[in-house]
Amino acid sequence: MRNIKPAVLTGEHFMxxxxxxxxxxxxxxxxxxxxxxxxxxxxxxEKMSRRMPEVGGIFIxxxxxxxxxxxxxxxxxxxxxxxxATSGPGFSLxxxxxxxxxxxxxxxxxxxxxxxxxxxxxxTLVGQQDMMQARWGSHGDYEVIxxxxxxxxxxxxxxxxxxxxxxxxxLPVLLMSDEIxxxxxxxxxxxxxxxxxxxxxxxxxxxxxxxLMYKADKDLVPPMANAGEGYKxxxxxxxxxxxxxxxxxxxxxxxxxxxxxxxxxxNKADIIETQERETEDxxxxxxxxxxxxxxxxxxxxxxxxxxxxxxxxRLITVWPFPDEKxxxxxxxxxxxxxxxxxxxxxxxxxxxCSHDKCHVISLPKLGDIHxxxxxxxxxxxxxx
Amino acid sequence: MKHxxxxxxxxxxxxxxxxxxxxxxxxxxxxxxxxxxxxSYGPESRGGAxxxxxxxxxxxxxxxxxxxxxxxxxxxxxAYEKFTPCLIKGGILLYDEDLVNSVNNLPKKTRIYSIPATxxxxxxxxxxxxxxxxxxxFTAITSVISYESMKKSVLSSIPAGTEELNLKAFQKGYEFxxxxxxxx
Numbered sequence: 001m002r003n004i005k006p007a008v009l010t011g012e013h014f015m016x017x018x019x020x021x022x023x024x025x026x027x028x029x030x031x032x033x034x035x036x037x038x039x040x041x042x043x044x045x046e047k048m049s050r051r052m053p054e055v056g057g058i059f060i061x062x063x064x065x066x067x068x069x070x071x072x073x074x075x076x077x078x079x080x081x082x083x084x085a086t087s088g089p090g091f092s093l094x095x096x097x098x099x100x101x102x103x104x105x106x107x108x109x110x111x112x113x114x115x116x117x118x119x120x121x122x123x124t125l126v127g128q129q130d131m132m133q134a135r136w137g138s139h140g141d142y143e144v145i146x147x148x149x150x151x152x153x154x155x156x157x158x159x160x161x162x163x164x165x166x167x168x169x170x171l172p173v174l175l176m177s178d179e180i181x182x183x184x185x186x187x188x189x190x191x192x193x194x195x196x197x198x199x200x201x202x203x204x205x206x207x208x209x210x211x212l213m214y215k216a217d218k219d220l221v222p223p224m225a226n227a228g229e230g231y232k233x234x235x236x237x238x239x240x241x242x243x244x245x246x247x248x249x250x251x252x253x254x255x256x257x258x259x260x261x262x263x264x265x266x267n268k269a270d271i272i273e274t275q276e277r278e279t280e281d282x283x284x285x286x287x288x289x290x291x292x293x294x295x296x297x298x299x300x301x302x303x304x305x306x307x308x309x310x311x312x313x314r315l316i317t318v319w320p321f322p323d324e325k326x327x328x329x330x331x332x333x334x335x336x337x338x339x340x341x342x343x344x345x346x347x348x349x350x351x352x353c354s355h356d357k358c359h360v361i362s363l364p365k366l367g368d369i370h371x372x373x374x375x376x377x378x379x380x381x382x383x384x
Numbered sequence: 385m386k387h388x389x390x391x392x393x394x395x396x397x398x399x400x401x402x403x404x405x406x407x408x409x410x411x412x413x414x415x416x417x418x419x420x421x422x423x424s425y426g427p428e429s430r431g432g433a434x435x436x437x438x439x440x441x442x443x444x445x446x447x448x449x450x451x452x453x454x455x456x457x458x459x460x461x462x463a464y465e466k467f468t469p470c471l472i473k474g475g476i477l478l479y480d481e482d483l484v485n486s487v488n489n490l491p492k493k494t495r496i497y498s499i500p501a502t503x504x505x506x507x508x509x510x511x512x513x514x515x516x517x518x519x520x521x522f523t524a525i526t527s528v529i530s531y532e533s534m535k536k537s538v539l540s541s542i543p544a545g546t547e548e549l550n551l552k553a554f555q556k557g558y559e560f561x562x563x564x565x566x567x568x
Binding site for chain 2: 012013014016124180183184185186187291294295297298301368369371372
């Protein structure tokens with residue numbers, strides 16, 4: 001198949017977050033999308049269904065989300081960068097095969113445009129209630145990478161970042177967006193193709209029939225031979241040895257699961273990204289991610305106008321969790337406030353990492369983002 | 385004009401979100417300001433209450449939602465009833481007089497401008513361009529977005545082959561708006 005339109009739409013666009021996510025994926029080489037439409041992620045499927053044929057890629061509307069997740073794992077094994085997108089109910093269905101992707105070490109991207117739950121919940125309204133599901137939703141022990149964009153521009157940028165991390169560390173990476181960001185339209189700037197940084201999976205150096213599927217290098221990531229390239233490709237969801245053969249014993253389990261976790265944990269410095277505004281002298285720090293980070297920034301600016309020493313720590317990577325960064329700000333600040341569109345999920349991690357060095361306040365909200373004044377009110381109360 | 389909040393309301397299917405999109409694109413891409421568009425709607429694809437909210441600002445837009453719009457544009461009675469209470473004192477109300485027929489309980493000092501947009505659209509042959517007529521009207525009445533930028537944005541946001549009809553509609557609303565402003 002040939003390209004009939006450019007994959008990288010260099011220039012300025014007024015675009016919603018969902019479309020920007022699809023364009024980000026195409027710009028960094030994603031050529032396979034399998035999904036099952038669901039509000040508020042439908043626009044990603046819709047954009048992909050139009051754009052994939054234009055760039056010589058494949059779009060498949062699958063029978064459900066379980067099949068969608070499996071399809072993108074298969075496509076990645078065939079050497080094609082792949083993605084799916086969903087929301088709450090579909091995310092639950094994808095969890096089993098997400099775990100398969102973790103176990104088989106398959107680079108791909110899973111986008112969740114979070115809406116209110118549980119169950120079918122609030123299809124058209126925002127939520128951040130899947131943050132712990134992102135971390136623990138599949139069975140077993142594992143580490144994940146999850147990014148939380150706050151704007152359409154970041155939907156574009158972080159989708160590329162998600163692909164790069166997935167290729168580098170060989171795992172399905174989660175883009176944990178939300179309805180406000182997915183449906184928000186703003187200007188996005190798509191760079192020139194040559195200016196987009198792209199990471200591709202590590203391949204075996206030269207052909208050998210002694211190639212071992214799961215023998216990791218020093219960075220704990222095994223080079224990946226795609227199916228059909230001549231290598232002996234064996235993969236399974238069962239605990240396996242370096243050859244990829246099932247190995248049903250405690251030693252193999254210890255070795256494999258430890259490596260799957262360590263390849264993320266030992267590279268936290270490379271993976272984790274946070275952003276700070278006005279934190280240098282801040283006594284009150286708001287820790288936020290996704291759409292509420294925008295309300296939080298507005299609240300911090302309003303507080304500063306009133307002479308209150310407030311700051312914002314925005315989490316760009318929520319998983320792996322930035323333990324050290326939280327402890328660093330907990331040591332400086334008197335109070336940390338955590339606004340989330342859930343009953344208080346990430347605040348538990350903030351409390352864990354603060355080691356009682358400062359007071360941590362949860363600011364839950366459901367069905368909508370906090371207004372800046374709702375956050376400012378708490379900042380002022382704390383400042384009294 | 386540093387920071388202005390606009391709300392557009394009507395039924396799903398009337399092109400409410402597209403109207404917001406065209407305004408936002410004109411403001412951000414062509415007028416080089418910051419614009420953030422959000423929307424709210426029910427699970428229905430057509431017929432349910434629908435609104436688009438746009439912030440146009442010279443500064444970066446943090447909080448994306450419109451709380452107190454200065455400008456409200458409505459294309460249904462239901463949207464009128466629902467959204468007028470949030471309009472700020474001294475705000476601007478634009479409405480289609482063919483679809484909104486009972487105008488009362490307005491906040492103090494509201495500046496009111498109406499247009500028979502549906503009738504004009506029918507005269508042009510397609511009721512579907514009602515929202516584009518409203519956009520022309522909006523451009524003439526408010527000074528938020530320049531005429532040239534809005535025109536470019538309309539042309540780059542509609543399906544190919546419908547340029548002539550949409551331009552006519554835009555122009556119709558714009559000229560009607562200019563007359564209204566002159567008459568004040």
